[in-house]
Amino acid sequence: xxxKITTKTAVVxxxxxxxxxxxxxxxxQKILTLAMEIAKRSLAGNEPIVRIPMRxxxxxxxxxxxxxxxxGDAAAERPLFDLKTAKQFMQTMxxxxxxxxxxxxxxxxxxxxxxxxxxxxxxxxxxxxxxTQDESDPILEDLEVALGALREELHVFAENRGSMVxxxxxxxxxxxxxxxxxxxGGYALPSIVEPDIIQFKKCEAKFVLHVEKGTVWNxxxxxxxxxxxxxxxxxxxxxxxxxxxxxxxxxxxxxxxxIICVLDNDPWGHYIYSVIKQGSISLAFESSRLAIxxxxxxxxxxxxxxxxxxxxxxxxxxxxxxxxRANEIAAYPWFEHHKGWQREIDxxxxxxxxxxxxxxxxxxxxxxxxxxxPQRLKAKDWLE
Amino acid sequence: xxxxLEGKYQxxxxxxxxxxxxxxxxxxxxxxxxxxxxxxAQDDVDDLLPGTSAAAAQESKSDAPAQTTETGGLTxxxxxxxxxxxxxxxxQPHPKGIELGILLQMLKDYxxxxxxxxxxxxxxxxxxxxPVTAAKFCSAVGVTSRTRASDIEPHQVEKLFAxxxxxxxxxxPTDCLAPIGVRQLLAGMLKGVKAEFYAASTREAAVYxxxxxxxxxxxxxxxxxxGDQQARVIRFANRVPLLFQQSACSSFKAIEETPWKxxxxxQPRGGLPVGPLVVMIHMASVWVPFxxxxxxxxxxxxxxxxxxxxxxxxxxxxxxxxxxxxxxxRREGERRDVFERYIGEIAKAxxxxxxxxxxxxxxxxxAQARSRTAVADQQLDEDGKIAKDDEDNDxxxxxxxxxxxxxIEESQPILAPNFDAPVASGARESTRKxxxxxxxxxxxxxxxxxxxxxxxxxxxxxxxxxTKRDLAARAPTSTPGHTPAVTPASTRAPSRPLRKPDxxxxxxxx
Numbered sequence: 001x002x003x004k005i006t007t008k009t010a011v012v013x014x015x016x017x018x019x020x021x022x023x024x025x026x027x028x029q030k031i032l033t034l035a036m037e038i039a040k041r042s043l044a045g046n047e048p049i050v051r052i053p054m055r056x057x058x059x060x061x062x063x064x065x066x067x068x069x070x071x072g073d074a075a076a077e078r079p080l081f082d083l084k085t086a087k088q089f090m091q092t093m094x095x096x097x098x099x100x101x102x103x104x105x106x107x108x109x110x111x112x113x114x115x116x117x118x119x120x121x122x123x124x125x126x127x128x129x130x131x132t133q134d135e136s137d138p139i140l141e142d143l144e145v146a147l148g149a150l151r152e153e154l155h156v157f158a159e160n161r162g163s164m165v166x167x168x169x170x171x172x173x174x175x176x177x178x179x180x181x182x183x184x185g186g187y188a189l190p191s192i193v194e195p196d197i198i199q200f201k202k203c204e205a206k207f208v209l210h211v212e213k214g215t216v217w218n219x220x221x222x223x224x225x226x227x228x229x230x231x232x233x234x235x236x237x238x239x240x241x242x243x244x245x246x247x248x249x250x251x252x253x254x255x256x257x258x259i260i261c262v263l264d265n266d267p268w269g270h271y272i273y274s275v276i277k278q279g280s281i282s283l284a285f286e287s288s289r290l291a292i293x294x295x296x297x298x299x300x301x302x303x304x305x306x307x308x309x310x311x312x313x314x315x316x317x318x319x320x321x322x323x324x325r326a327n328e329i330a331a332y333p334w335f336e337h338h339k340g341w342q343r344e345i346d347x348x349x350x351x352x353x354x355x356x357x358x359x360x361x362x363x364x365x366x367x368x369x370x371x372x373x374p375q376r377l378k379a380k381d382w383l384e
Numbered sequence: 385x386x387x388x389l390e391g392k393y394q395x396x397x398x399x400x401x402x403x404x405x406x407x408x409x410x411x412x413x414x415x416x417x418x419x420x421x422x423x424x425a426q427d428d429v430d431d432l433l434p435g436t437s438a439a440a441a442q443e444s445k446s447d448a449p450a451q452t453t454e455t456g457g458l459t460x461x462x463x464x465x466x467x468x469x470x471x472x473x474x475x476q477p478h479p480k481g482i483e484l485g486i487l488l489q490m491l492k493d494y495x496x497x498x499x500x501x502x503x504x505x506x507x508x509x510x511x512x513x514x515p516v517t518a519a520k521f522c523s524a525v526g527v528t529s530r531t532r533a534s535d536i537e538p539h540q541v542e543k544l545f546a547x548x549x550x551x552x553x554x555x556x557p558t559d560c561l562a563p564i565g566v567r568q569l570l571a572g573m574l575k576g577v578k579a580e581f582y583a584a585s586t587r588e589a590a591v592y593x594x595x596x597x598x599x600x601x602x603x604x605x606x607x608x609x610x611g612d613q614q615a616r617v618i619r620f621a622n623r624v625p626l627l628f629q630q631s632a633c634s635s636f637k638a639i640e641e642t643p644w645k646x647x648x649x650x651q652p653r654g655g656l657p658v659g660p661l662v663v664m665i666h667m668a669s670v671w672v673p674f675x676x677x678x679x680x681x682x683x684x685x686x687x688x689x690x691x692x693x694x695x696x697x698x699x700x701x702x703x704x705x706x707x708x709x710x711x712x713x714r715r716e717g718e719r720r721d722v723f724e725r726y727i728g729e730i731a732k733a734x735x736x737x738x739x740x741x742x743x744x745x746x747x748x749x750x751a752q753a754r755s756r757t758a759v760a761d762q763q764l765d766e767d768g769k770i771a772k773d774d775e776d777n778d779x780x781x782x783x784x785x786x787x788x789x790x791x792i793e794e795s796q797p798i799l800a801p802n803f804d805a806p807v808a809s810g811a812r813e814s815t816r817k818x819x820x821x822x823x824x825x826x827x828x829x830x831x832x833x834x835x836x837x838x839x840x841x842x843x844x845x846x847x848x849x850x851t852k853r854d855l856a857a858r859a860p861t862s863t864p865g866h867t868p869a870v871t872p873a874s875t876r877a878p879s880r881p882l883r884k885p886d887x888x889x890x891x892x893x894x
Contacts (some may be wrong), residue, residue, distance in 0.1 A: 031737060032737060032738060035733075035734050035737035035738045036738050039740040039745055042734070042752075042809075043740070043744060043745060043748050044748075044750050045748060045751070045752060047752065048730075048749070078732070080723065080726070080749070081752065081756050083722060084728055086722050086723055087722070087726060088731075089726070089730070090726035090729050093729070093733035094733050095731060096733065096737060097732075097733040097736045097737055100736070100737050101736075106731060122725050122726065122728070122729055123728050123729070125725050127725060129729060193622075267646045382623050
């Protein structure tokens with residue numbers, strides 16, 4: 001049928017029950033090893049300690065050759081008998097137990113669900129094991145790195161965030177989803193998009209246009225940009241979550257689609273690009289499956305105010321914080337020796353203002369889809 | 385003795401009330417009953433005075449602490465100690481301690497009564513003047529040992545006075561002084577000031593300008609004292625309160641010079657310390673150098689101020705030690721609470737994952753938690769001593785009132801969690817609903833359990849620091865009325881609510 005016009009077709013893998021079972025038992029073994037060691041230490045009268053690889057900037061290594069961020073070897077010790085870490089220690093143990101339960105039951109749970117499952121009153125006190133989900137989420141990330149297991153291996157997922165439309169058909173848990181027929185809402189990107197859940201079936205698109213947020217995405221979708229330019233249109237609701245980044249990475253690596261980003265001209269937009277391209281500090285351990293070193297930054301560029309002849313009204317003054325952030329970003333090792341990016345950040349700082357993608361609407365409602373992006377694409381005027 | 389005085393009766397600072405209050409502090413051997421003017425208007429005054437035999441007998445029998453009481457308009461300052469202060473010994477003046485006018489007057493008196501030689505006059509009317517020294521003085525003014533005192537010319541007296549000053553003499557004897565004494569000071573402060581910590585010190589006697597003197601200081605801290613104000617200073621000269629001209633007094637300057645910050649107190653730059661503190665200074669001397677005839681403030685001699693400062697520093701060190709220890713215990717207590725709170729959860733989680741016995745893990749971790757915070761258990765020593773404490777030497781002259789120490793915070797006792805209930809996945813809810821059968825603490829357990837303040841009990845406090853060493857016994861030996869306030873070891877134990885051994889029906893368990 002459509003096979004003729006299909007340019008790229010990924011292997012349609014059926015969920016391999018055997019493989020998942022093996023993966024789950026491996027994860028369980030890791031949890032058991034961690035818990036056994038602590039139990040043994042406790043019984044032997046030694047202080048129980050969890051070793052958690054550090055997710056900090058100092059423990060993040062810039063792999064220049066691969067163009068991604070990687071996590072270093074440094075690990076922080078989390079002892080029980082320390083006022084600062086006692087509660088976190090307890091929370092880590094609780095979550096380890098929760099995850100074991102999840103795997104046993106062959107169920108997955110949201111981050112919030114895990115939080116509720118482990119949340120209860122500490123026996124004999126009025127204190128809660130977890131007060132807010134903000135306490136719970138980092139503990140799960142800690143467990144991911146401590147166990148060396150990914151979130152989906154822990155049977156935990158985050159809320160859906162981000163959308164996709166375009167010339168592609170995917171299979172999500174066996175259901176075929178035609179992203180050309182998603183109406184105005186688009187296909188909501190799940191947090192786990194691994195090949196055993198989502199397979200790419202049919203794709204005619206030539207590239208992926210990733211925009212920063214839903215409002216801009218709506219403009220492109222309403223103007224059927226993906227149709228006229230044969231592409232896939234995604235957004236990540238600001239800082240793209242793991243699901244969105246992983247999907248982009250898979251589209252890039254499995255289907256060889258270039259990823260082109262349209263983000264705001266401000267430090268936040270630059271940082272989003274940096275995360276998509278190199279990976280983030282807190283998830284450096286997952287960079288190899290999240291980072292897209294070939295991602296391109298199409299705009300908004302500092303020069304656009306002049307080049308597009310924008311109105312003064314679109315200027316938003318840079319705050320002191322913005323300037324500080326911009327200088328930090330300029331000093332990142334992957335931008336530090338990149339002439340284009342140094343010029344770009346310098347240009348923004350010399351402008352003294354930032355611009356959102358929506359600012360292009362001052363020219364015309366569909367200026368961004370009719371003129372701006374097509375022109376730049378044609379001229380290959382982007383930063384890498 | 386009875387004196388009739390006409391005046392306006394006022395209360396407050398500088399009043400009769402304050403004078404009596406302070407007098408009672410510096411004279412703990414005295415029992416003072418104050419009948420204010422409002423009561424005197426009534427006719428049967430004598431009956432109201434409880435100074436009669438019946439009342440006195442009752443006082444000596446009663447076990448009530450020696451605290452100032454006010455009943456029926458009468459203020460009674462009870463005895464703090466039951467022995468009189470030693471009588472002072474009379475000494476002759478020291479040559480360096482007199483003034484020219486006094487020397488002339490002494491010579492005149494001598495002429496009238498003795499009609500002796502200058503040589504004899506010097507030896508009998510002064511201390512520390514030996515025959516050799518007297519002969520030296522005589523030759524210095526150009527007279528022989530047989531020259532009569534009446535023959536000395538005024539210019540020779542001046543010469544003699546000058547020689548007194550330049551000659552090296554041994555300092556005057558100091559056994560003429562009668563300090564209040566550390567124990568008495570503590571007793572006086574204890575009944576006059578409601579606080580949690582008392583310290584006192586008596587300096588060795590010293591000499592200024594040939595006059596022996598001795599400085600004593602005491603401090604009271606905490607309890608009901610207001611915490612956000614400058615310390616209250618109470619000053620005494622020979623047991624008499626000094627109520628006025630505080631800032632002109634040498635003692636005031638000494639307090640300002642004392643480095644209170646070193647003793648965990650606040651002290652704004654060059655000022656009085658701020659906090660719940662009363663500072664008491666007493667100067668005992670054969671001659672207190674007042675700044676004026678009204679005898680309101682002690683003149684500022686370097687020797688005196690230095691002694692005052694040293695006495696205050698001694699008290700301050702004790703206070704600092706106490707405060708630091710209290711803070712440390714409090715911290716350690718909190719620490720262990722935190723750990724103990726979480727250990728049950730950890731044991732349960734580990735059990736759910738590994739299948740290891742939760743109770744064994746719990747007990748192993750609990751033992752670790754306790755040994756790591758052993759300081760908090762110091763208070764539990766049987767005899768009230770903190771064993772192997774390097775600061776033990778600093779115990780002299782300190783009283784700590786246990787039930788005046790403010791409780792740290794209210795918290796519920798942590799009970800050993802129930803590991804008998806199923807801990808399998810999804811069973812958490814049911815675990816909570818099941819009435820917990822508390823693991824019965826052993827006797828040892830109960831003793832070393834963290835002391836928790838019951839919700840309803842405002843005091844006594846957790847982590848109260850014990851009365852150190854033998855002071856509990858020493859201070860009230862002669863005052864049976866003191867025992868409850870000073871909390872010797874025997875009265876301490878029941879004052880702490882311990883974990884009930886049988887707490888199955890404790891509502892907090894559900």
